[in-house]
Amino acid sequence: MGEIRLLASLPAAELAALERRCRWRRYHAGEQILDRDSATRDVLFISQGRIRVVNYAASGREIAFAVVEAGGHVGELSAIDGEGRSATLVAVTDCTIGSLSAEAFGELLERHATVAVTLLRHLSRIIRTGDERIAELSVLGAVPRVYRELLRLAEPDPSDASAWRIADLPTQQDIASRVGATRETVARALGQILTAGVVQRHGRTLLIRDREILEELSDPPDAA
Numbered sequence: 001m002g003e004i005r006l007l008a009s010l011p012a013a014e015l016a017a018l019e020r021r022c023r024w025r026r027y028h029a030g031e032q033i034l035d036r037d038s039a040t041r042d043v044l045f046i047s048q049g050r051i052r053v054v055n056y057a058a059s060g061r062e063i064a065f066a067v068v069e070a071g072g073h074v075g076e077l078s079a080i081d082g083e084g085r086s087a088t089l090v091a092v093t094d095c096t097i098g099s100l101s102a103e104a105f106g107e108l109l110e111r112h113a114t115v116a117v118t119l120l121r122h123l124s125r126i127i128r129t130g131d132e133r134i135a136e137l138s139v140l141g142a143v144p145r146v147y148r149e150l151l152r153l154a155e156p157d158p159s160d161a162s163a164w165r166i167a168d169l170p171t172q173q174d175i176a177s178r179v180g181a182t183r184e185t186v187a188r189a190l191g192q193i194l195t196a197g198v199v200q201r202h203g204r205t206l207l208i209r210d211r212e213i214l215e216e217l218s219d220p221p222d223a224a
Contacts, residue, residue: 001016001022003070004071006073009112022098025096025097026095027095028094030090031090033089033097036087042099042102043099044099045097046070046073046074047095048096050095051090052068052090052092053074053088054087054089054177061177079102132152133178137180143185143188144217144218145180146175146181146185147214147218148179149179150166151211153166154166164207164211165205166206166208168205169206172186172187172190173186193217199214
């Protein structure tokens, strides 16, 4: 449990006790972990692997909310308010996941203020990102939305303090689901900035060679 970021402040004895209270299970890539209609209110800790948080439009089109890596967690909303699930969870890779009951999670938050504060910061980031995406849908075309998502995914390059990169670029379909576009639109948007030399690709890594230009391309036409 020590690899779970939400629990990083807990002493080793507390982590061990919490691990024993969890139910652990392995999932294969592509397997559904949790359905939105599930009655469970457990919090899930991703010990190994990567999962996708998705919803589905009335047309059946998948809408991706996020990809959660090992060390992350999901399910806290239902554990806190007792309401239904807000999304479906699918394994992107083989995963090891621990499930903690809502009651045990509530006790954890009551006993450890540092965990509660970390959770509040996590939820704040989710709300801010959601607000950004709602605003983008109202003012940006599909291609600029793709570029905004790339900027959100980018992190400083550890080998070059002045550069940015996306170490594990999501698939074109994943990006399309996140920004409300088609896979073809994502392919076209990526092709344009690759040809222009704004970014450079090495396998699953996307190097952003000119972040300033990418930011300009992501602005609405009348932003100036």
